[in-house]
Amino acid sequence: MSDARSDILAGIRRALKRGPVDGETRRALEARLQGHRPNLVPKRGQTAGRERIDAFVQMAEFSLATVTRVARAEQVPQAVADYLKSQNLPAELRMAPDPGLDAIPWANLPLLKIARGKPEPGDEVGLTGVFAGIAETGTLMLLSGPRSPSTLNFLPETHIAVVRADRLVGSYEDGWSALRQKNAAMPRTVNFITGPSRSGDIEQTLQLGAHGPRRLHIIVVDDGTPPGER
Amino acid sequence: MQPTSRAFRANARAALDNKTLQQAMANLGFRQKRLEAISRLPEFEALRDQARDIKNHTLQHLDFYLEAYEAKLRESGGQVHWCRTPEEARQTILGICRSLGARTVTKGKTMIAEEIALNPFLEENGIAPIETDLGEYIIQLRNEPPSHIIAPAIHVTKEQVADSFLEKHAVYGKTRRLSEPREMLEEARGILRDKFLKADVGITGANFLIAETGSSIIVTNEGNGDLTQLLPRAHIVLATPEKLVPTLEDVSTILRLLARSATGQEFSVYTTVSTGPRRKEDPDGPEQYHVVILDNGRSAMLGTEFQDMLRCIRCSACMNHCPVYGAVGGHAYGWVYPGPMGAVLTPSLIGVDQAGTLPNASTFCGKCESVCPMRIPLPKMMRHWREREYEQHLSSTVSRLGLAAWAFLARRPSLYRFATGWAARVLGLLGRRHGNFANLPLAGGWTRFRDMPAPEGRTFHQAWAERAQRNQGR
Numbered sequence: 001m002s003d004a005r006s007d008i009l010a011g012i013r014r015a016l017k018r019g020p021v022d023g024e025t026r027r028a029l030e031a032r033l034q035g036h037r038p039n040l041v042p043k044r045g046q047t048a049g050r051e052r053i054d055a056f057v058q059m060a061e062f063s064l065a066t067v068t069r070v071a072r073a074e075q076v077p078q079a080v081a082d083y084l085k086s087q088n089l090p091a092e093l094r095m096a097p098d099p100g101l102d103a104i105p106w107a108n109l110p111l112l113k114i115a116r117g118k119p120e121p122g123d124e125v126g127l128t129g130v131f132a133g134i135a136e137t138g139t140l141m142l143l144s145g146p147r148s149p150s151t152l153n154f155l156p157e158t159h160i161a162v163v164r165a166d167r168l169v170g171s172y173e174d175g176w177s178a179l180r181q182k183n184a185a186m187p188r189t190v191n192f193i194t195g196p197s198r199s200g201d202i203e204q205t206l207q208l209g210a211h212g213p214r215r216l217h218i219i220v221v222d223d224g225t226p227p228g229e230r
Numbered sequence: 231m232q233p234t235s236r237a238f239r240a241n242a243r244a245a246l247d248n249k250t251l252q253q254a255m256a257n258l259g260f261r262q263k264r265l266e267a268i269s270r271l272p273e274f275e276a277l278r279d280q281a282r283d284i285k286n287h288t289l290q291h292l293d294f295y296l297e298a299y300e301a302k303l304r305e306s307g308g309q310v311h312w313c314r315t316p317e318e319a320r321q322t323i324l325g326i327c328r329s330l331g332a333r334t335v336t337k338g339k340t341m342i343a344e345e346i347a348l349n350p351f352l353e354e355n356g357i358a359p360i361e362t363d364l365g366e367y368i369i370q371l372r373n374e375p376p377s378h379i380i381a382p383a384i385h386v387t388k389e390q391v392a393d394s395f396l397e398k399h400a401v402y403g404k405t406r407r408l409s410e411p412r413e414m415l416e417e418a419r420g421i422l423r424d425k426f427l428k429a430d431v432g433i434t435g436a437n438f439l440i441a442e443t444g445s446s447i448i449v450t451n452e453g454n455g456d457l458t459q460l461l462p463r464a465h466i467v468l469a470t471p472e473k474l475v476p477t478l479e480d481v482s483t484i485l486r487l488l489a490r491s492a493t494g495q496e497f498s499v500y501t502t503v504s505t506g507p508r509r510k511e512d513p514d515g516p517e518q519y520h521v522v523i524l525d526n527g528r529s530a531m532l533g534t535e536f537q538d539m540l541r542c543i544r545c546s547a548c549m550n551h552c553p554v555y556g557a558v559g560g561h562a563y564g565w566v567y568p569g570p571m572g573a574v575l576t577p578s579l580i581g582v583d584q585a586g587t588l589p590n591a592s593t594f595c596g597k598c599e600s601v602c603p604m605r606i607p608l609p610k611m612m613r614h615w616r617e618r619e620y621e622q623h624l625s626s627t628v629s630r631l632g633l634a635a636w637a638f639l640a641r642r643p644s645l646y647r648f649a650t651g652w653a654a655r656v657l658g659l660l661g662r663r664h665g666n667f668a669n670l671p672l673a674g675g676w677t678r679f680r681d682m683p684a685p686e687g688r689t690f691h692q693a694w695a696e697r698a699q700r701n702q703g704r
Binding site for chain 1: 254257258259271272273276277280284290291292293294295296297298306312313314318362363364365368381382383384386387388391411412414415419422423426427441442443444445451452453454456457460461471476477478479480482483485486493495496497498499500501502503504505506507508509511512513514515523525529530531532533534
């Protein structure tokens with residue numbers, strides 16, 4: 001018995017009536033794979049400056065996330081505390097071990113109990129940074145790694161994400177470019193998150209909080225630096 | 231799963247008589263949401279063209295992209311398993327599970343697992359599969375197959391869900407009958423959370439495979455696919471070759487169409503790109519990442535009149551808009567894939583002798599093709615299947631006699647005009663009073679469920695000739 005791999009590849013070539021791709025065609029295909037050429041990016045994915053921040057907030061809210069805007073990182077702890085209070089949640093959270101989040105002066109608000117690391121069963125609130133926010137659909141882009149455990153995006157019932165306005169990009173394609181600039185290789189997991197978890201599986205009635213978080217709250221830190229200029 | 235597609239007529243009749251099913255199917259509400267979503271994106275039509283071209287390009291070079299994908303995936307530490315048949319795929323998955331001593335497996339929604347009947351196979355081998363998509367979970371409790379590719383329990387009413395939960399959740403100490411979808415979701419969430427945390431292996435499908443990076447992508451709204459792949463020791467992806475897309479840019483284009491065409495969302499809640507196992511510095515994620523690439527008839531569709539079907543991204547827009555699907559639901563189609571895409575794909579995968587009735591279960595209204603984000607010419611391909619069915623002498627005697635009689639008349643124009651002229655006149659006279667027929671001999675199959683409009687006494691040919699005369703007179 002020949003092996004499945006060669007059988008499948010041979011079957012494909014037979015069906016396409018040709019041998020393995022080589023020569024000029026092969027070089028063209030390899031160039032296409034390395035070219036990262038975007039296809040059509042819709043106009044709404046091409047926002048800039050303040051317009052981009054507004055677009056991001058509007059689309060995130062459309063996806064049923066809630067958004068607070070603050071002007072400085074120093075205001076984030078209070079915004080988190082206010083949000084937790086408004087939802088009748090305890091002032092306790094599990095925070096991603098992200099140096100960007102560590103730079104926030106949490107100690108100014110000692111009532112907020114913060115544990116760092118990946119989530120434990122029973123953690124009700126997770127707090128993460130993001131790699132980027134995508135204005136086109138109000139989507140968060142998170143990369144797995146030591147400073148961002150992926151399970152923290154899914155296990156706690158409430159997900160709070162802190163997004164600096166200068167980390168907002170227009171489109172998914174801009175998100176990929178930013179990732180390629182930062183990393184030579186893909187991380188294990190890239191999560192695109194658009195709103196809180198939901199299901200319509202019982203009689204097509206929308207219910208939030210199917211398996212992932214019931215609430216997604218985004219705190220946009222907008223200190224006036226235009227998006228894209230880090 | 232044993233196909234019952236040959237019994238489509240009987241299945242459809244039973245479905246039309248099933249009041250509970252008809253009540254449930256009335257909830258199918260994706261159409262308006264899709265319309266609103268695409269109206270918010272002016273570039274939608276242009277994106278459809280590009281998406282079609284991307285997939286056509288990929289299919290033309292599928293061997294190249296598969297090899298490129300495999301090389302990248304290996305580089306990231308993942309393992310590839312090539313399988314020709316469902317049996318090879320089942321054995322491969324079982325082998326991986328056994329190597330880890332797995333007892334329970336959580337599953338994200340995958341239609342390919344339905345195609346290879348994975349759940350019963352795992353159970354026979356002492357491994358408990360647990361469906362985690364809420365809809366899939368409900369039908370697993372009910373021990374039945376999905377009836378829709380993205381809303382698998384669309385045929386179930388909330389009362390039926392309540393019954394199933396009452397019966398099957400007693401072992402967890404849940405003995406109250408629930409009445410609201412919210413409570414049912416909460417109960418299932420609690421039970422499944424525990425299963426997620428204890429599972430040994432997680433199996434998901436893939437919406438896309440990316441050649442550039444060796445990644446697989448899943449798209450969900452619940453987040454079940456993410457807990458399925460992040461928590462256990464191994465993540466197994468079950469995919470078919472045509473899921474390939476060259477680059478991250480290409481998949482971004484197609485993703486702009488997927489959720490809008492499916493549920494009318496701007497973007498699904500979770501789009502997850504997975505590349506290899508967890509890195510050594512990662513705090514979480516699976517230690518092993520396996521991708522099972524199952525061909526099961528796909529490569530044989532290349533180079534045939536059914537190649538375009540391999541562009542399908544399983545959004546379900548075709549079935550959401552199909553009048554036949556809307557009337558009879560998904561189970562009537564008798565196998566894994568229902569609706570117009572199923573009517574084309576099922577004969578390709580299990581044979582036209584098994585599924586030849588499905589491409590006949592269409593009025594050719596063309597709605598499916600008009601909403602397909604990948605511009606798949608579904609009616610044309612159903613016509614190809616009808617031709618093959620006829621050529622292989624698989625169609626029924628009645629339809630063959632009918633076609634022969636029609637062909638006899640159609641080849642004799644004067645006789646044809648004479649016969650249709652009389653028929654139109656007689657029917658016109660009979661139906662004069664109401665303008666339609668509540669029942670009509672020989673057309674009971676039609677009039678049983680709706681009225682047959684009465685002709686106005688003339689044939690189309692006659693009306694056309696008169697119109698031409700009038701125009702000349704001008």
